[in-house]
Amino acid sequence: EADIYQTPRYLVIGTGKKITLECSQTMGHDKMYWYQQDPGMELHLIHYSYGVNSTEKGDLSSESTVSRIRTEHFPLTLESARPSHTSQYLCASSAGTGVTDTQYFGPGTRLTVL
């Protein structure tokens, strides 16, 4: 059973607010990821990290930012939320960077910006 947690599970917020989506894992995994999942189900990688103090942009450009100060924690921040940010956000982690490594996913945060 994977131990990766996301809070909040659901968030409804007004335009212009600053938000932080939390993601934590207790598996000691070095690599972590953030995906955005649109209503059509498609997944887009928006950020990833190889370890502490490492952050990289993913395939889909995003106005969000991430930080990795501790191995277990990989929060995502939106400085000024807009309706176009409405989506499901999934966090994941993997033990390494190998081709065969499995990614473990959190339950997701469903964000609605009014």
Next chain:
Amino acid sequence: GNSVTQMEGPVTLSEEAFLTINCTYTATGYPSLFWYVQYPGEGLQLLLKATKADDKGSNKGFEATYRKETTSFHLEKGSVQVSDSAVYFCALSPNYGGSQGNLIFGKGTKLSVKP
């Protein structure tokens, strides 16, 4: 570049029917291939994987064989249950031309199984 194409859904089956979800890929070299499943209201979880040509991944009655000659990784199950209703994602992890360990996902196929 690297890409994954899977059959579009939704797919609706009766309980105990045979399931096939097609997945083909484009990649340089020898990627690893995965099927992930997303149950309603949850994140994704690994269903099965195969890491080299002709490998067969299997789990919970599902199977998929890594076919390099046809660049395919079709998901099959002989007898589906209502509890298999979910969204299924095919994915590849490239070992060339991409960041190590990053997955490239197909668009997902929604399966609904009726009693």
